[in-house]
Amino acid sequence: MAKYFDVHPENPQRRTISGVADSIRADELVAYPTDSCYALGCRLGSRDGISRIRAIRHLDDRHHFTLMCQNFAQLGQFVQIDNDVFRAIKAATPGSYTFILPATKEVPRQLLHPKKKTVGVRIPDHAVVQALLAELGEPILSSTLLLPDEEEPLTQGWEIKERLDHEVDVVVDSGDCGTEPTTVIDFSGGGTEIVRRGAGDPSRFE
Template sequence: MAERLAVHPVNPQQRLIDKAAASLRAGGLVLVPTDAGYSLAWALEGREAEERVLRLRELDRRHPFTLLCRQLSEAGRLARLDDRAFRLMRSLTPGPCTFILPASSDLPKRIKNVGRSKRRDIGIRLPDHGVARMLLEAMGEPLLSTSLVLPDEEHPNSHEAEAVADRWLRWVDVMLDAEDCEPGPTSIVDCTGDEPEVVRQGFHPVAV
């Protein structure tokens, strides 16, 4: 039975954050509120949780998942940030924006082989939501994440807590319920080419 933990969206209760972090460390799958809807999140070593996500969303094993990071320095260890990308990320983070970046040569093997497909680039996001950020601090490392899109849905309601619980609670181990959050999706900025390119404008459009 999944636990639905009512957590304050601005001043999250540490004991509830720690409970969700313990579930993640044990290989669990957690619903996390962000600044662009709720997301599924699991630990870097959470292979079983990842398999559940692949089955639930009917995803190809090469599907790229997003890494949620605490700060730019953490992103810089996972991706190659040139001056241009660094300045852009600094201006747009934390916030509802996902950056596609060239993978660092120091990218941990587990992340590099996520989906059993060698990754030359990665998606990184620094969320601007108190609960997500506090959970990342409690973990002390990035989390893998993906949006709440089931195979039979085109426009999922991923920001209203009650709708998310009705649809997803049966499939996860913990839901950090911070009530309704900002809608998604995130904007996506591709920084792997000669110039940054916005490949998707999200609920909050960005300019590069």
């Protein structure tokens, strides 16, 4: 049965955030809100967490996982960025964008796209996630909480608790955070490719 935390969306309770961070450190799988729908998240190097996310979402090994980062400095540890891309990402963050970039050696191999050696990264504009990332001190390995054969992600904490009670360890509820996933921009091929149009305005990358 999943633990359930009710967190204030703008002023998250420090003790609760600390408890969620401890759960992630203990290799537990967490469902948590972001600035563009809910996500499944686990510790960066968690093999069990990765396999559980893949099982819940029916994902294959070509799926791009996302590293949810606190800030630009942290993001820069895990992906290779040239000057033009640096400026483009810096101007768009924090926000509802995921960027696909070549990974550094800091990224566990099981997270990489098997052929491209890339990974998704993003910096969320959400007080609860920012507080959690600050407490944790490292990125959260994440994937949108979109269940198989469903067109929209789950958006209510109580519903996630009800439906995934025996598949996740923790549910963090801070109210509705929308149904639209991030806009995904792929910089890994030398140009700029809009892979998915979502919550972030894609026009700045066109």
